[in-house]
Amino acid sequence: MKERIAHEIYRRLLASTNVLILPHQRPDGDAMGAATALATFLDNHKIGWQIWCKTPPPSGLLFLPHAKKVQTDPELWQHEKFDTIVAVDSGDLVYNGSAEYLARLPYHPTIINIDHHPTNKNYGDMNLVIPTASSTNEILYTFFLVNREPITMPMATSLMTGLLTDTGIFTNSATSKRALSVGSELIGRGADFRLIKQEVITDKSVAGLRLWGLVMSRLALHEPTGIVHTYVTHQDLKNFAATEEDADGIANFLNFLEEGQASMVLKAHADGTIKGSFRTTKNNVDVSAWAQLFGGGGHIKAAGFSVEGPIERAIEHILETIAKHKNSTTI
Numbered sequence: 001m002k003e004r005i006a007h008e009i010y011r012r013l014l015a016s017t018n019v020l021i022l023p024h025q026r027p028d029g030d031a032m033g034a035a036t037a038l039a040t041f042l043d044n045h046k047i048g049w050q051i052w053c054k055t056p057p058p059s060g061l062l063f064l065p066h067a068k069k070v071q072t073d074p075e076l077w078q079h080e081k082f083d084t085i086v087a088v089d090s091g092d093l094v095y096n097g098s099a100e101y102l103a104r105l106p107y108h109p110t111i112i113n114i115d116h117h118p119t120n121k122n123y124g125d126m127n128l129v130i131p132t133a134s135s136t137n138e139i140l141y142t143f144f145l146v147n148r149e150p151i152t153m154p155m156a157t158s159l160m161t162g163l164l165t166d167t168g169i170f171t172n173s174a175t176s177k178r179a180l181s182v183g184s185e186l187i188g189r190g191a192d193f194r195l196i197k198q199e200v201i202t203d204k205s206v207a208g209l210r211l212w213g214l215v216m217s218r219l220a221l222h223e224p225t226g227i228v229h230t231y232v233t234h235q236d237l238k239n240f241a242a243t244e245e246d247a248d249g250i251a252n253f254l255n256f257l258e259e260g261q262a263s264m265v266l267k268a269h270a271d272g273t274i275k276g277s278f279r280t281t282k283n284n285v286d287v288s289a290w291a292q293l294f295g296g297g298g299h300i301k302a303a304g305f306s307v308e309g310p311i312e313r314a315i316e317h318i319l320e321t322i323a324k325h326k327n328s329t330t331i
């Protein structure tokens with residue numbers, strides 16, 4: 001733990017009067033866990049805060065403390081003045097979804113960056129970035145610990161949610177001795193594992209699983225790169241009366257795949273953009289290097305990017321580009 005910066009951030013937060021917490025857009029359990037743990041901590045110190053996110057949190061994460069108070073209206077940036085801004089689980093502020101609003105602020109709040117993405121650009125005035133951490137919530141747990149801040153039961157539930165979701169419930173490569181021991185500590189501090197399990201793990205619908213069936217039936221192995229790929233379109237969601245949340249988790253599930261070198265799931269959105277996710281469990285593959293070929297980023301074993309459609313052309317373009325760069329992106 002970078003103790004000095006952890007103390008500095010702690011002092012800065014406690015000296016603030018109004019803190020804006022920024023989980024990344026399309027927030028996952030790690031982003032929402034971190035944002036809500038921080039909100040509860042600030043609440044305990046009677047410090048004003050807001051959570052703003054470019055897109056609303058998925059319904060499955062609304063059980064988290066304060067999650068229903070997340071604001072998505074950009075008006076908030078003009079209506080309130082913040083002395084401190086904390087971005088969590090965000091490699092950069094464009095990915096976070098706040099860059100354009102921050103650029104337009106007529107004043108300069110202190111920006112705190114708490115994250116575990118190796119591609120993090122250290123964009124904050126204070127950066128607590130630990131790429132070896134399983135999750136932003138593992139960092140936050142240690143942050144509270146080194147500052148002797150009591151971790152209350154609601155905070156433990158928030159932190160545990162991020163830890164569980166980013167480790168694929170302690171199955172993916174982010175799972176470490178440290179992650180497991182923090183998990184054990186959080187259970188000891190009253191994290192509501194039963195609630196998290198019910199809301200986050202047991203979250204599949206019939207419509208969603210039928211959609212998964214279609215997406216799985218499209219799996220194909222690209223021999224030159226060893227990438228097993230598939231896709232889901234906006235029209236698929238409509239056909240199955242499924243939501244975007246139903247399609248979440250497919251990329252993570254493909255971590256259980258034995259064949260190939262890595263998996264890729266492409267999601268074609270209604271606006272024509274395509275979001276891609278890479279996952280790998282192989283030692284010699286760095287998917288963040290692949291994602292960076294398309295302006296994306298992430299972790300060595302899990303990364304994401306954006307490309308233009310249509311889907312068939314995107315698949316071809318991505319696979320060809322990676323095949324061409326294979327030597328320079330292999331560990």
Ligand SMILES: [Mn+2]
Nearest residue numbers: 030089136166
């Ligand atoms: Mn994370």
